[in-house]
Ligand SMILES: [Fe+2]
């Protein structure tokens with residue numbers, strides 16, 4: 725496993741906290757009793773997401789075992805943990821996460837509700853399947869860690885809703901530092917060059933949020949995050965399949981994890 729260590733300073737914290745930031749595991753799994761097509765599809769996709777010869781399920785194991793071993797305060801699982809919506813994959817992930825001693829903070833990616841072979845009208849179709857991993861509220865959830873808040877927001881269809889913005893504004897009012905988990909990273913000057921290099925000149929259109937063609941509320945959300953002096957201390961995301969860190973506001977960093985199917989994990993220390 726490749727472990728990248730990152731320290732985030734959050735003024736006011738009196739303790740040190742360690743989190744494991746992972747994303748884009750792209751697990752595809754079918755139980756032995758599922759129909760042949762389901763098993764073949766899972767096998768095909770598991771191979772597809774094993775460029776380094778590590779199966780996604782093994783990469784997930786390694787990451788969660790590492791979190792347990794170091795007694796992390798939590799795992800930031802920033803989306804695309806599943807490769808597509810299926811019973812076998814969802815059951816597998818629930819079981820694996822339940823066997824993890826460390827608390828896992830889960831947000832949806834565009835793959836949790838995705839289907840390679842059918843058009844999905846609304847990616848939120850996966851909400852009932854994964855809601856229990858997100859305090860029953862996949863669009864927006866809050867976990868109060870005492871000295872700071874961890875907030876998970878679903879931005880995986882690039883369509884932020886008014887209720888999500890209102891919920892975030894309400895939490896910003898509380899005055900506690902916020903660690904925000906999303907799937908699609910916010911567009912920034914810093915993220916532009918690496919995304920272009922990896923995904924081509926139009927890469928940021930698909931892989932980031934907040935460009936002029938994105939819906940007005942999504943742009944409003946990004947603007948809110950970049951406002952000077954708000955309480956958003958750090959953003960953790962995935963989706964671009966690249967490890968990146970760059971400012972989303974002066975002195976405040978957004979991090980994306982390289983895909984965990986490659987055996988990558990970011991070990992994050994939060995301290996005052
Ligand atoms: Fe992904």
Ligand SMILES: [Fe+2]
Nearest residue numbers: 804833834963
């Ligand atoms: Fe994604």
